[in-house]
Structure formats: C-alpha cells, structure tokens
Amino acid sequence: MNFLEEKILADGKVFEGNVLKVDNFLNHQIDIDVMRQVACEFKRRFKGIQVDKILTIEASGIAIAVMLAAMYDVPVVFAKKSQTVNSVDDKYVSQAYSFTHKKMNNVFVSRPYLSAGENILIVDDFLADGKAANALIDIVEQAGGHVVGVGVAIEKGQQNGGRDLRQRGIKLESLAIIESMDYATQKIIFRNQQ
Amino acid sequence: MNFLEEKILADGKVFEGNVLKVDNFLNHQIDIDVMRQVACEFKRRFKGIQVDKILTIEASGIAIAVMLAAMYDVPVVFAKKSQTVNSVDDKYVSQAYSFTHKKMNNVFVSRPYLSAGENILIVDDFLADGKAANALIDIVEQAGGHVVGVGVAIEKGQQNGGRDLRQRGIKLESLAIIESMDYATQKIIFRNQQ
Numbered sequence: 519m520n521f522l523e524e525k526i527l528a529d530g531k532v533f534e535g536n537v538l539k540v541d542n543f544l545n546h547q548i549d550i551d552v553m554r555q556v557a558c559e560f561k562r563r564f565k566g567i568q569v570d571k572i573l574t575i576e577a578s579g580i581a582i583a584v585m586l587a588a589m590y591d592v593p594v595v596f597a598k599k600s601q602t603v604n605s606v607d608d609k610y611v612s613q614a615y616s617f618t619h620k621k622m623n624n625v626f627v628s629r630p631y632l633s634a635g636e637n638i639l640i641v642d643d644f645l646a647d648g649k650a651a652n653a654l655i656d657i658v659e660q661a662g663g664h665v666v667g668v669g670v671a672i673e674k675g676q677q678n679g680g681r682d683l684r685q686r687g688i689k690l691e692s693l694a695i696i697e698s699m700d701y702a703t704q705k706i707i708f709r710n711q712q
Numbered sequence: 713m714n715f716l717e718e719k720i721l722a723d724g725k726v727f728e729g730n731v732l733k734v735d736n737f738l739n740h741q742i743d744i745d746v747m748r749q750v751a752c753e754f755k756r757r758f759k760g761i762q763v764d765k766i767l768t769i770e771a772s773g774i775a776i777a778v779m780l781a782a783m784y785d786v787p788v789v790f791a792k793k794s795q796t797v798n799s800v801d802d803k804y805v806s807q808a809y810s811f812t813h814k815k816m817n818n819v820f821v822s823r824p825y826l827s828a829g830e831n832i833l834i835v836d837d838f839l840a841d842g843k844a845a846n847a848l849i850d851i852v853e854q855a856g857g858h859v860v861g862v863g864v865a866i867e868k869g870q871q872n873g874g875r876d877l878r879q880r881g882i883k884l885e886s887l888a889i890i891e892s893m894d895y896a897t898q899k900i901i902f903r904n905q906q
Contacts, residue, residue, distance in 0.1 A: 547825040548788040550781045576771035577790065584775045585782070587744045594742040596771065631741040 521555050522671060522693045523708050532699045532706065536676065544671060545578035545643050556693060557585035560641065560669045563691040567666050570636045571595060573658065575614075575625060575650050579642040582671060586641060595631045597654060599623040610660045612653035617646065625653040627661075634662030645670040645692060648679025655688070667691065675709050715749050716865060716887045717902050726893045726900065730870065738865060739772035739837050750887060751779035754835065754863045757885040761860050763833045765789060765826070767852065769819060769844050773836040776865060780835060789825045791848060793817040804854045806847035811840065819847040821855075828856030839864040839886060842873025849882070861885065869903050 519527075531539045543549035560582075569590050574583035575597040583594045601623060603611055609626040616623050632638070638658045645651055651668055658665050665688060673680045673692035683690045695709035713721075725733045737743035754776075763784050768777035769791040777788045795817060797805055803820040810817050826832070832852045839845055845862055852859050859882060867874045867886035877884045889903035 541822065542824065546790065546792065546822055548778065548781070548790070550778070550785060550787060553778065554782065577774060577792075580771060580774040581778045581788070584742065584744070584747065584778045587742070588748065588779070588782075591744060593744060594775070596740065596742070598740065598771075628735065628740055630736065 519708070520559070520693065522552070522559075525549075525552055526672070526694055527706060530706065532701050532704050534701050536674070536699070538672070538674070538696065538699060538706070540672065548581050553581055553585050556582055556671055557589055559693055560586050560639075560691065561589050564639060564667050564669065564689075567639075567689075568637045569639045569666060571632070571638050573597065573627075573632075573638050573640050573654055574642055575599065575654060578644075582641050582643060582669075586639075586669075590639075593631075595627055597625045597627050597657060599625055610657040612656040612660075614649040614653040616649075625650070625657065627657050629661070632658060632661035632663055636661075636663040637666045638663045639667050639669065640665060641669045643671050644674070645672070645679045645683075645690075646674040646677045648677075648682055651679060651683065669693075672696065713902070714753070714887065716746070716753075719743070719746055720866070720888055721900060724900065726895050726898050728895050730868070730893070732866070732868070732890065732893060732900070734866065742775050747775055747779050750776055750865055751783055753887055754780055754833075754885065755783050758833060758861050758863065758883075761833075761883075762831045763860060764831045765833075767791065767821075767826070767832050767834050767848055768836055769793065769848060772838075776835050776837060776863075780833075780863075784833075787825075789821055791819045791821050791851065793819055804851040806850040806854075808843040808847040810843075819844070819851065821851050823855070826852060826855035826857055830855075830857040831860045832857045833861050833863065834859060835863045837865050838868070839866070839873045839877075839884075840868040840871045842871075842876055845873060845877060863887075866890065 587594045611626045667689040673695045675695040697707045697709045699706040781788045805820045861883040867889040869889040891903045893900045
C-alpha cells in the first residue's frame with residue numbers, strides 16, 4: 519500500500535452515494551507533506567517524458583499542479599469553470615458536468631496560455647467518470663498541443679473515466695484506485711497496481 | 713522596484729474600470745518562478761512570526777498558499793465560495809461580494825479545519841476593497857484563532873481594503889501596491905514601500 523492509500527484509509531470518509539470525502543488533506547485542508555509526496559510520485563511515474571506545461575482545473579487541482587510544476591520548473595495553467603461564457607473568440611471552451619454542484623459547467627482556457635506543439639501534463643485530484651479530464655484533453659487538442667499524460671491522485675475505479683482514458687491510449691497514472699467502498703462498514707478496497 | 717513590480721510592468725495589462733489583468737503569470741497561467749519568489753518574500757516579511765496554518769480562498773489564492781506552506785511545512789486551508797449554504801452547523805460562514813462575478817458569495821470553512829488558538833497567516837493574490845480578506849479574518853475569529861498577518865501579492869492602493877486593515881492593526885504585507893494605473897497610457901505607478 520502506498521502513502522496515499524494509507525492516508526485515505528486513515529483520514530478518508532465514505533458517504534452515501536459513492537462519495538469519498540478527503541477534504542481534511544486533499545481538497546479543503548491540504549496536507550502539504552502528502553501533496554509533496556503526490557508531486558514526487560507523479561514525477562517518478564512520468565519520468566523521461568518531456569513536459570512543457572501542467573494543466574489542471576480550478577480549484578482543488580491547483581495545489582497538486584503547483585507542487586509538481588515547482589519540480590519541473592514549468593508554468594501551470596488552470597482551466598476556469600463558468601456557467602456562462604460571453605465570447606469564445608479568446609478562449610478554448612469545453613463542457614463538463616459537475617457532480618458536486620449538479621450542473622453543467624463551461625471549462626475554458628484563454629488562448630494565449632496553450633500553444634500548438636506543447637507537451638501538456640494534465641493533473642487533478644479526482645477522476646470519476648472523466649468529464650473534467652476529457653474537457654481538459656479536448657481543450658489541449660483544440661490548441662494543437664499534445665497530452666503527454668494524465669495524473670490523478672484518486673481514481674474512482676467503479677466509474678468508467680479511467681478505463682475510457684486507458685482505452686484511448688492515454689497514459690493515465692492514478693496514485694490510488696478505489697475498487698470498492700462501503701458506507702456501512704467504511705471499508706475501502708484499492709485496486710492492486712503492482 | 714522589486715521582482716513583482718517588474719513583472720507587473722512587463723506582463724500586466726490595464727483595462728477600463730480600474731482592472732489590472734495579470735492572468736498570464738498569477739491567476740490563470742501561473743509562472744512558477746514568480747510564485748516561488750512571492751513565497752520567499754512573504755517568508756522574509758513575516759520572519760519571526762509563528763504560523764500554524766495558512767488560509768486562503770479559492771481559486772487563485774491556492775497557488776501562493778501552497779508554495780508558502782511548503783516553506784513553513786504547515787497545512788493550507790482554502791475557504792470555499794458558494795451562493796448557497798445548506799447548513800452552518802458544520803461550517804464557519806462569512807460573506808464577500810465578488811467584483812469579478814458581480815455577486816455576493818458565502819465564504820466558508822469546515823469547522824474541523826480551524827481551531828481555537830491557532831496562528832493563521834492569510835494570503836491571497838489581490839487585495840482591493842478587502843471584502844475577501846475581511847471574510848477570512850471573520851472566519852478565523854469565529855474559530856477563536858489569531859490572524860498573525862495578511863499577505864497579498866498585489867494591493868490596489870486606490871481602494872480602501874489595505875488602509876482599513878492597517879488601521880485595525882493587522883500586519884498587512886503587500887508585495888506590490890498600485891498607487892495609480894491608466895488605461896489610455898497603460899502606465900502603472902507603485903507606492904514606494906521603502
């Protein structure tokens with residue numbers, strides 16, 4: 519079991535409706551030591567891959583992206599979410615449904631911050647059905663960039679986002695993959711990644 | 713002139729309505745080297761002060777908070793914004809008006825992540841009329857914590873947020889204070905902080 523799986527077992531809480539709350543170390547309070555280890559582990563798993571820029575989506579992806587960018591010494595771009603987009607002239611826009619907020623969001627990046635030919639590593643805290651990751655990939659492709667990988671802290675393996683990305687040939691690295699979790703017993707089982 | 717003032721002159725853009733756009737290095741694309749210098753400079757300016765936790769507000773404050781927290785080796789808490797709050801039983805809640813989105817937001821932190829007696833350093837990217845900073849201070853005080861300082865990258869000195877915080881005796885450190893800026897000429901003048 520790796521450091522993140524141990525942390526999830528120690529501090530994560532399972533709620534009804536297949537919800538895992540990790541907001542005491544990942545997405546409300548941020549344990550800086552866990553975040554440093556997350557960044558180090560992504561650096562190791564994507565070793566040898568040229569990364570020109572790190573792309574994430576506000577808000578909770580930013581912490582991971584910044585810690586990792588400090589190791590690569592490359593810029594971060596974080597996509598913004600908005601229900602309305604006045605103009606698409608100056609933006610790359612895609613769409614993603616937010617389960618947390620139960621609404622469809624526009625996801626956008628201002629055009630100057632992604633360029634053709636750039637090697638983009640996408641990171642986020644969670645991957646479930648892949649809506650946010652797919653919106654980010656779409657945006658990179660609109661800009662003519664290359665997605666060199668997707669790194670997520672926690673993949674909810676019961677949903678299809680991870681499987682779909684792997685089937686498309688995208689290099690996806692998930693530091694912890696949840697195979698099953700149970701509200702009644704609070705038992706969490708991880709996929710063996712050996 | 714310090715590194716941040718130089719960067720603002722080089723890459724900032726003045727828009728009508730007293731708007732300074734710095735989203736190519738601070739709050740959409742993040743220049744990791746500028747961010748590292750921002751964190752180092754806050755560490756220097758708050759030297760000798762005990763900091764137990766760093767508090768910011770989503771989304772653009774997170775990058776600064778995480779870089780600084782890595783230096784202090786303390787947790788970050790980022791306050792969340794929402795137009796609706798279902799329950800206040802488990803949260804500290806305050807209010808702040810967002811000029812960017814032209815609406816009143818609830819700002820909240822889950823109760824377990826702030827405790828009585830903690831020394832809290834508040835950081836953010838911008839300080840204008842101080843609505844967000846005041847909401848964060850209010851939340852820390854509700855929790856019984858001590859605000860040991862407020863650090864912002866850019867203070868808009870024509871608005872009253874900075875003056876009001878200083879008058880209340882709060883240790884405010886602004887890395888760049890804009891005295892005036894002009895859309896027609898794109899001229900930006902900083903307050904001399906020597």
